[in-house]
Amino acid sequence: MDVTIIANDTRGGVEPYLALGLEAAKRGHEVRAAAPDDYATAFAQAGIRFIPLSGVDREAISAHADRSSLREMGRHVADLVPVWARDVRDAAEGTDLLVAGIGGMGLARPVAAALGVPLLRAHLQPLDAPSGEYPGPLSPRLDRLGALGRRLSHVVTQVGTTALLVGPERVARRAVGVGTTPTVMLPSIVYGFSPAVVPVNSNRATRRIATGWWTLPHEAAVDISPDLGAFLEESSEVVSIGFGSMLGPEPERLFDVVAQAVTAVGVRAVVLTGWGGLAGTAPRPDVRAVTAVPHGWLFPRVAATVHHGGAGTTGAALRAGVPTFIAPFGADQPFWGSRTHRLGVSPAPVPQSRLTVEVLSRSLERMLRDSVMRERAAALGETLRREPGAAGAVDHLESVVAG
Numbered sequence: 001m002d003v004t005i006i007a008n009d010t011r012g013g014v015e016p017y018l019a020l021g022l023e024a025a026k027r028g029h030e031v032r033a034a035a036p037d038d039y040a041t042a043f044a045q046a047g048i049r050f051i052p053l054s055g056v057d058r059e060a061i062s063a064h065a066d067r068s069s070l071r072e073m074g075r076h077v078a079d080l081v082p083v084w085a086r087d088v089r090d091a092a093e094g095t096d097l098l099v100a101g102i103g104g105m106g107l108a109r110p111v112a113a114a115l116g117v118p119l120l121r122a123h124l125q126p127l128d129a130p131s132g133e134y135p136g137p138l139s140p141r142l143d144r145l146g147a148l149g150r151r152l153s154h155v156v157t158q159v160g161t162t163a164l165l166v167g168p169e170r171v172a173r174r175a176v177g178v179g180t181t182p183t184v185m186l187p188s189i190v191y192g193f194s195p196a197v198v199p200v201n202s203n204r205a206t207r208r209i210a211t212g213w214w215t216l217p218h219e220a221a222v223d224i225s226p227d228l229g230a231f232l233e234e235s236s237e238v239v240s241i242g243f244g245s246m247l248g249p250e251p252e253r254l255f256d257v258v259a260q261a262v263t264a265v266g267v268r269a270v271v272l273t274g275w276g277g278l279a280g281t282a283p284r285p286d287v288r289a290v291t292a293v294p295h296g297w298l299f300p301r302v303a304a305t306v307h308h309g310g311a312g313t314t315g316a317a318l319r320a321g322v323p324t325f326i327a328p329f330g331a332d333q334p335f336w337g338s339r340t341h342r343l344g345v346s347p348a349p350v351p352q353s354r355l356t357v358e359v360l361s362r363s364l365e366r367m368l369r370d371s372v373m374r375e376r377a378a379a380l381g382e383t384l385r386r387e388p389g390a391a392g393a394v395d396h397l398e399s400v401v402a403g
Helices: 011-026 037-045 058-066 070-091 105-115 140-176 226-233 251-265 295-301 311-320 333-342 357-369 371-385 390-402
Strands: 002-006 030-036 049-053 097-100 119-123 185-191 207-210 238-242 268-272 287-290 304-307 324-326
Touching (some): 002 011, 002 105, 011 030, 011 390, 037 049, 097 390, 105 119, 226 268, 238 295, 251 268, 251 287, 304 311, 304 357, 324 333
Parallel strands (some): 030 049, 097 119, 119 185
């Protein structure tokens, strides 16, 4: 099998596809991957031929986010799309199958059409999966209206994602010489989350397969500082708090909220500063601030987690088997917050803009002291750790190519 994966996203939207590629490469398949050039080394070390999507780095994203200039960033990315489309088309010549989620779909459909190969949708959220059992990932508030509201929320999500892709697809089609995008998508979708968390269903038109989260085998290769290791080994409880690549307007205020809540509850915290969503400099005996630690290694070693609710981070938190609290910034994050709360493994989500010392303290107290929540989280984590994850997804890729 020769497969090309397109993952044009930040870390949480790239690493699951790296896990897919790693599993396929381990089985002896030829794997190519297009992703931001920050990830060149990671893909190369996994034995994957890398196609860089150059031109948007972390500093650029952070600068635009600080100015809230999404329109300017959109123009910048639009200028890069023709180059990316041609690069991926040329590098993927001879591939049997293209694989992409929402982050790569704007390139994937035109490139698949130009190459005449099928495209498999591989999503990290329940996109293209309408249901009355859970809301669409971009409009979870309609959940309050019951089954009808949930079905409507999937329509809203579909409209939103379609609008997001129209411009890039049009530009990419012109770049690779495809007048229109013919039907190249396969009638099946694989999902990188658990059916125990989001129970996607198949119908006559589409087979939907949720395999469990696609995770990297971090545990054997984590380089942890002695200071952090000693901090985690102390006898009192530790929680993890971090917001990944999210950037709010007041990172110093958010750090102060975290620090005061940790002190108020009498717990210690590993604070993951990420790209700067949390910014504090004063040393504190009850806080260890680090830029990043692999979630798959850290989360099972803490008593609870607090995070932004990205799909991958949520999966790592749930797999760890401890309660989690989500303070979403936007996109699909409120969906994961509402979903974990509905499952009884999380306090109700609170947007980070409304996160206060009192709210965070109350949520930490509940996660640490609510025995029922802790038992539910432990049971769910045990279920998720038994799921095939990336291996199950690659099983499906193989079956698709074998025909």
